[in-house]
Amino acid sequence: MPGEDCLVRPLFGGAITSCFPPRFQDVSNIREVPNHQEVFADPSRDESFIFELLDLKREVGDNGSAVWFLRDIANEQDAAETMVLEHSGTLEAVGLGCGGGPTIVTTAVGKMALTKGRQGREAQNLVRVYLANLRLKEVSTDVLITAYEPILIKISMFRNDPNPHSFSAYGFS
Template identity: 35%
Template sequence: MFARWQYLSSHYFAESDYSLVLLFTSANKNGNFVALRVVFLFCLKCLQKLSSSRMQNATMVRPLFGGALSATIPHSAKDISELREIPDNQEVFAHDHTDQSIIVELLELQSHVQNGDAARYHFEDVAGSNKASAPGTSEVRAVVALPKSDLSLEECSSAFLLTGTQCVAKFNEEAKNTVTIYLGLFRLPQFSTDVLVTFNDPLSISPSSSSAVGIGGEQQENTEPWTLQDFQHLLQSLRLHDPGVFG
């Protein structure tokens, strides 16, 4: 039986990033010292698994339009259809703790506009719905094509991401908020459909707006706002399962 232990050194196994090897010596029953290597599973492996689990919980692949489509929706998303009636051609999600929202819409293909002009057309249509059509109340900052190799929606002929701003009054209030609008457009001419995904990200909120209520309050778990990267991940994950949804 080994009589005593003496810690000599520690190092990582070259064969594994997750093992910690501790080298000890001990005296055996003949009085000779022998070297022993005791291998411990390093906590990093557990931490990485935990981190991965949290990331999976942070975002969720959700069915859209009864499962006809799906996409990865960011953390803290509330399905607005559980609170009020939503048009059949829309899926609407709102952040639990911020004034951000994401809208997925199935719209009639606007075949008279092509390429980036189609994204601008839909942006102007959104501006009209937001009563932000007056001069100086909306601006397109950039329109870029999305590489099809990065998309899961293989059926689209082309896709674009528009970035712009609009001055929007919530619930027909007098106070207006400046909102950054990220607009993803997927064109599916074979189905006579434009799939529009809009991310409304408030840039500045008027103190008189109802959106100002609760902002700056006590920090809660998962209060982090959605980011452009979250939205890009959503666009890349959008997938079609049942073309019958287009009629």
């Protein structure tokens, strides 16, 4: 994405904005997306972004919260071969606060074998997952920003879909 043009996108009815390449399409134009998520995908590259608003996980410490969420995603998606490749410590994002309090940010990068939709384990793809957790304690919210980048795509995933660039293969919830 370095060097690519970016498009400012309103998220969650304009409450938040972000900027990323226009090649990422709004998945809600294709299928229903839960109200607490904004999902964008580039079907030609099989890459995606998910912005998610969650109730603050008070039982999870700030340090390592991104790793906790990365492992939680792996568990929820029944990922195989999950590995945390790197993670940051905590940092306070000045000017990114909400409700007057500080925003604590942690990041993690992992590698997972994931299956999209209802396909079996034989169709698992190896993906790199980039996750940032922004903790807005003043409004009891964890913001997750997750990006999926394919490392190895199993060709069999498109067996039932004659158009490999359609969104029918996307099974994010």
